[in-house]
Amino acid sequence: MTHNAPPRGFPPEEFEARTAKAQSAMAKAGLSGLLLMTEAEVRYFSGFHTLFWQSPTRPWFLFVPAQGKPIAVIPEIGAMLMRQTWLDDIRTWDAPNPGDDGISLLTELLSPLANQSASIGVLKGHETSLRMPLGDYERLITTLPGLRIEDATGLVRSLRMVKSPREIEKLSHICAVGSRSFECVPDFAKAGTPLDEVFRSFRHAALDAGADDVPYLVGGADHGGYRDVISPPSARPLQTHDILMLDTGATWDGYFCDFDRNFAIGQADDLSRRAYDVLWRATEAGIAAARPGATCRELFQSMQSVITEMDSSGGDVGRLGHGLGMQLTEWPSHAAFDDTVIQENMVLTLEPSLSYGDGRIMVHEEDIVIRSSGAELLTTRADSELPVI
Amino acid sequence: MTHNAPPRGFPPEEFEARTAKAQSAMAKAGLSGLLLMTEAEVRYFSGFHTLFWQSPTRPWFLFVPAQGKPIAVIPEIGAMLMRQTWLDDIRTWDAPNPGDDGISLLTELLSPLANQSASIGVLKGHETSLRMPLGDYERLITTLPGLRIEDATGLVRSLRMVKSPREIEKLSHICAVGSRSFECVPDFAKAGTPLDEVFRSFRHAALDAGADDVPYLVGGADHGGYRDVISPPSARPLQTHDILMLDTGATWDGYFCDFDRNFAIGQADDLSRRAYDVLWRATEAGIAAARPGATCRELFQSMQSVITEMDSSGGDVGRLGHGLGMQLTEWPSHAAFDDTVIQENMVLTLEPSLSYGDGRIMVHEEDIVIRSSGAELLTTRADSELPVI
Numbered sequence: 144m145t146h147n148a149p150p151r152g153f154p155p156e157e158f159e160a161r162t163a164k165a166q167s168a169m170a171k172a173g174l175s176g177l178l179l180m181t182e183a184e185v186r187y188f189s190g191f192h193t194l195f196w197q198s199p200t201r202p203w204f205l206f207v208p209a210q211g212k213p214i215a216v217i218p219e220i221g222a223m224l225m226r227q228t229w230l231d232d233i234r235t236w237d238a239p240n241p242g243d244d245g246i247s248l249l250t251e252l253l254s255p256l257a258n259q260s261a262s263i264g265v266l267k268g269h270e271t272s273l274r275m276p277l278g279d280y281e282r283l284i285t286t287l288p289g290l291r292i293e294d295a296t297g298l299v300r301s302l303r304m305v306k307s308p309r310e311i312e313k314l315s316h317i318c319a320v321g322s323r324s325f326e327c328v329p330d331f332a333k334a335g336t337p338l339d340e341v342f343r344s345f346r347h348a349a350l351d352a353g354a355d356d357v358p359y360l361v362g363g364a365d366h367g368g369y370r371d372v373i374s375p376p377s378a379r380p381l382q383t384h385d386i387l388m389l390d391t392g393a394t395w396d397g398y399f400c401d402f403d404r405n406f407a408i409g410q411a412d413d414l415s416r417r418a419y420d421v422l423w424r425a426t427e428a429g430i431a432a433a434r435p436g437a438t439c440r441e442l443f444q445s446m447q448s449v450i451t452e453m454d455s456s457g458g459d460v461g462r463l464g465h466g467l468g469m470q471l472t473e474w475p476s477h478a479a480f481d482d483t484v485i486q487e488n489m490v491l492t493l494e495p496s497l498s499y500g501d502g503r504i505m506v507h508e509e510d511i512v513i514r515s516s517g518a519e520l521l522t523t524r525a526d527s528e529l530p531v532i
Numbered sequence: 533m534t535h536n537a538p539p540r541g542f543p544p545e546e547f548e549a550r551t552a553k554a555q556s557a558m559a560k561a562g563l564s565g566l567l568l569m570t571e572a573e574v575r576y577f578s579g580f581h582t583l584f585w586q587s588p589t590r591p592w593f594l595f596v597p598a599q600g601k602p603i604a605v606i607p608e609i610g611a612m613l614m615r616q617t618w619l620d621d622i623r624t625w626d627a628p629n630p631g632d633d634g635i636s637l638l639t640e641l642l643s644p645l646a647n648q649s650a651s652i653g654v655l656k657g658h659e660t661s662l663r664m665p666l667g668d669y670e671r672l673i674t675t676l677p678g679l680r681i682e683d684a685t686g687l688v689r690s691l692r693m694v695k696s697p698r699e700i701e702k703l704s705h706i707c708a709v710g711s712r713s714f715e716c717v718p719d720f721a722k723a724g725t726p727l728d729e730v731f732r733s734f735r736h737a738a739l740d741a742g743a744d745d746v747p748y749l750v751g752g753a754d755h756g757g758y759r760d761v762i763s764p765p766s767a768r769p770l771q772t773h774d775i776l777m778l779d780t781g782a783t784w785d786g787y788f789c790d791f792d793r794n795f796a797i798g799q800a801d802d803l804s805r806r807a808y809d810v811l812w813r814a815t816e817a818g819i820a821a822a823r824p825g826a827t828c829r830e831l832f833q834s835m836q837s838v839i840t841e842m843d844s845s846g847g848d849v850g851r852l853g854h855g856l857g858m859q860l861t862e863w864p865s866h867a868a869f870d871d872t873v874i875q876e877n878m879v880l881t882l883e884p885s886l887s888y889g890d891g892r893i894m895v896h897e898e899d900i901v902i903r904s905s906g907a908e909l910l911t912t913r914a915d916s917e918l919p920v921i
Contacts, residue, residue: 192764193750193762193763194747194748194749194750194762194764195750195762197747197748197781197860198748198860199659199660199661199859199861200659200861201850218850219850220761220849220850221762223760224760224762224763237846239658239659239850239851239867239869241657241869242869265666266666267665268630268665268667269589269628269630269633269665270589270628270665271588271665272661272662272664272666273661273662273666273669274661275661276656276657276660276661276685277654277655277656277660277669278656278657278683280662296667339744342744343739343744346739346745347736347739355732355764356746356749357745358586358745359583359586360583360745361584370612371612371613373609373610374582374613375581375583375744392586457626460609461590461607461608461609461627461629462628465589470587470588471586471587472589476589478628480629480631481630
């Protein structure tokens with residue numbers, strides 16, 4: 144089952160390197176610290192890895208100072224697990240405590256900086272959220288009027304977008320697991336099988352192929368093409384002439400794959416075959432364009448120029464792929480608005496989509512890593528013609 | 533597999549009733565609207581149900597006005613699915629768009645209220661977070677200086693804590709699915725089996741028992757007792773004298789169960805047997821105390837008074853259970869700080885825990901619904917003695 148799985152976790156030098164890079168960027172930006180509270184960021188700098196984030200009850204904080212190791216300010220329930228990471232300074236409180244869920248500890252930690260009118264970074268930008276009660280955040284900054292809060296999204300984004308060799312190893316592994324899972328689809332997706340049973344079988348297949356979990360699985364199936372790409376499954380049985388799409392974010396050791404596959408049930412209609420061909424070639428164009436030095440906008444345009452053969456509407460998805468890592472979707476976006484320069488060791492999805500016929504939609508997706516010479520597929524490339532089950 | 537599963541989704545009258553209750557409470561609180569953006573709240577008032585929330589890229593907004601149906605302000609990618617709900621007014625933009633991710637649409641929607649210096653509610657309190665970029669939120673309220681923002685946590689909390697009969701049906705179903713899953717544990721949890729394989733087998737068992745997904749699965753196993761209750765599994769093989777705990781949040785139609793089971797592998801040590809007995813009796817005390825009119829504090833104290841037979845430290849978990857529904861953990865908390873009055877149709881977990889021996893911890897958990905006559909178990913009650921596999 145494990146198919147040469149890489150080691151789980153990371154050695155301390157991984158976190159040392161990430162922290163050193165962050166501190167170097169903080170120095171340039173004049174920041175005396177980063178206050179982080181979202182799962183991916185806390186894990187990125189500490190290695191703290193737990194599904195307990197599913198519970199919205201307790202906030203978790205990590206402070207990256209200008210020098211030295213990050214400092215954890217966390218609920219006592221996480222102390223044992225946090226002590227297994229490379230961190231030394233772990234401050235805890237008995238959470239939940241609605242009257243003071245870490246705010247006193249944060250105030251104590253940040254007061255010296257506030258007294259110096261120092262600046263700290265918080266994530267305030269695109270694709271971020273505030274994972275603590277807004278009221279507590281407002282109280283914290285009111286209590287520390289000297290503290291300057293800057294948006295550190297760009298800083299964190301620039302670090303997280305470029306993956307380390309160990310991260311790429313994990314991402315490569317889960318993409319291979321996903322590819323093996325999709326190979327099983329013809330075994331269970333047949334005319335007469337309800338779509339929700341197809342989903343259930345896919346989850347089983349992904350676990351058998353070595354996934355830890357399948358946090359994301361969406362898709363659709365309908366006569367001559369599906370119309371929606373974010374729905375949970377219905378109980379409608381697959382029928383001949385259906386186009387079936389499954390899109391999965393399976394995880395291994397906290398890293399995601401994110402790609403999809405399309406299948407025709409029994410027989411494929413000409414329009415869907417053509418849509419598939421256009422998207423397959425758009426993906427080829429994306430693979431060719433995804434080189435260090437190109438921008439995400441150029442990558443978008445390379446795919447879009449093929450898509451316009453069949454659909455010039457621009458689509459409903461808003462972009463044609465994105466970054467991939469600890470989150471199902473990460474910075475950057477392959478979109479006209481994103482002029483991020485593609486760098487070696489970025490892990491990206493290529494996700495061209497189009498609308499066709501009577502409100503139908505088709506989506507393709509592959510996962511790649513950027514090497515000095517160009518894109519390397521992490522997923523087993525989809526068939527060049529719409530596969531018929 | 534489905535074991536008389538209830539119907540999926542909700543009829544429009546469910547959402548009408550929720551919205552009417554919210555609007556009645558809003559009128560009393562002087563609120564002209566609620567601006568919601570978290571998955572559970574958006575789904576609660578609209579029925580919009582998708583795993584797409586896994587992607588942090590796009591914000592989603594639902595505005596509950598003083599009268600009339602809620603208004604969705606969402607990325608175009610979700611329009612098709614949202615049109616299947618009971619909503620009529622669905623406003624979309626091409627997301628992601630870092631320059632304007634719904635902010636113009638929100639500004640347009642809220643400007644008339646801002647011009648009247650009206651108040652709207654936003655979730656700012658305990659167990660909430662701001663699921664949009666903080667910078668965008670700050671920009672929005674700066675653009676609308678007349679708008680008064682109140683914390684609507686109490687209002688939303690009071691609605692969501694008391695479940696409807698249809699919600700209870702779903703919660704009862706997933707708790708039964710979870711109970712059947714735990715019955716399979718002796719089949720695959722044996723000395724020599726690595727813990728991560730036990731987790732994988734449990735996921736398979738839960739899917740086979742009818743779960744849609746298993747978003748939460750934690751646990752531990754160690755000689756004479758585990759020490760951590762939020763970790764992902766290690767590859768350490770189970771050994772005779774281990775105490776194994778598995779705690780799962782499986783889902784069906786978007787509703788969670790949340791309970792755990794303890795097992796001794798091969799043979800149980802006396803101290804662990806005693807800890808188990810204390811927690812089993814603490815749970816009994818909780819079941820007896822969980823009646824309409826009692827407070828969560830009293831429920832906490834009823835369990836704590838049994839726990840102190842063996843552990844008077846107060847524990848690391850911070851509470852002895854919580855609400856259960858669309859989220860793994862919801863308001864209220866069975867804790868000394870929470871004086872919430874227990875009401876009929878609340879669905880709660882009872883989760884007594886204690887520390888014993890050399891840093892070992894044990895946790896029990898059952899799920900209940902409050903009836904007029906008292907607690908009714910949704911889970912199949914754990915054995916009264918520590919089961920030995």
